[in-house]
Amino acid sequence: MSLKAYGRKGMARAGLTPQRLTRAGAELADEVGFDHVTVSALARRFDVKVASLYSHLRNSHDLKTRIALLALEELADRAADALAGRAGKDALTALADVYRDYAREHPGRYAATQFRLDPATAAASAGVRHAQMTRAILRGYDLTEPDQTHAVRLLGSVFHGYVSLEMGGGFSHSAPDTQQTWSRTMDALDALLRNWPEP
């Protein structure tokens, strides 16, 4: 017999697991926005009573944390993929595009990556992979160790800041179009890294 009951009217189990709920939560986030993700809405989606979810999730915060971790993983996977075999400006734009594209395809998940994780969770998350990959790109440029860290932070700021402003409509309806700005921003960052200033 199939795991899935018809409309869940005649009993039978729904097959809830933390993973399944997290995945569905991520989809829900993309549909309605990360901060409209609610335990109740998720229960509705599984045609199950709200209380049932609490055997699989500690609470609402736990759900959001799991979605955030999922998104960070996905994003790091995409980044790793995109960086394979690339270096220099090529790698830089590839990474930047990963962020931008992910945010466009999965706005809710992208918002989830900004969910504030407690330090322990953050340290164990894919967030660290992101930092490592950005660092890897910088090996194609000639920076001293402390400046490499500064550059990692700067790149992170630009990518996140840009994507976040663009998603929030910050640049909307003003010419020139944002694709232009994006590609000129890549030019600018590449030039900056090749010509990193002395203090």
Add this chain to the structure above:
Amino acid sequence: MSLKAYGRKGMARAGLTPQRLTRAGAELADEVGFDHVTVSALARRFDVKVASLYSHLRNSHDLKTRIALLALEELADRAADALAGRAGKDALTALADVYRDYAREHPGRYAATQFRLDPATAAASAGVRHAQMTRAILRGYDLTEPDQTHAVRLLGSVFHGYVSLEMGGGFSHSAPDTQQTWSRTMDALDALLRNWPEP
């Protein structure tokens, strides 16, 4: 008689106005975080029943919009102040510091500036002053018109991205300290604007 009743137990009015509520809402945001700002919490703070606020505020979204507008105003005022009499890199760092300091002093209000406003409200907000001031700084550098727009967006991205990551703990507990990075970032942006690359 004073406007303010003791504990509001024996009637007498509380003196609610949209402005007062907005201001208190902003303080509340700084204390508990912008997305924990709630009509109920605000009512509690005025020792008044929740429903009473609905004569002064359309709804929760309205409250948040007002707080966002307040924060944008404050921020633009600070920026205008900081820019007076400055140019070039001096102006650049002054503006950047305004953002960073404001976010540190008023995290809730700063978060409010990211609240998504509908296009009409946004157009009438102090947000446009921000863009103009950034543009003003760029007049100290030698950029063609389209590149000026790109640069405005880039600066906005860096400022917002940096502040937002720093507030979210993104850079925490890693050496070197963030003040270093901040000042090197200013060096980098100044160098970039002076040496803006061809396409």
Add this chain to the structure above:
DNA sequence: ACATTTTCCTAATAGGTTTAGGCAAATTCC
């Protein structure tokens, strides 16, 4: 002093979160 307006209140509805305790389905063990 009286009529009007304003401001706050009570009452009610509707959702979201979370816990406690129950019964039936699935799994495990003879």
Add this chain to the structure above:
DNA sequence: GGAATTTGCCTAAACCTATTAGGAAAATGT
């Protein structure tokens, strides 16, 4: 294959927040 046990989902309930409708008292105007 049936009994014992575990697991999964449900009911019920308490407690938040948001929002609307309608009432009563305070402030204001004439």
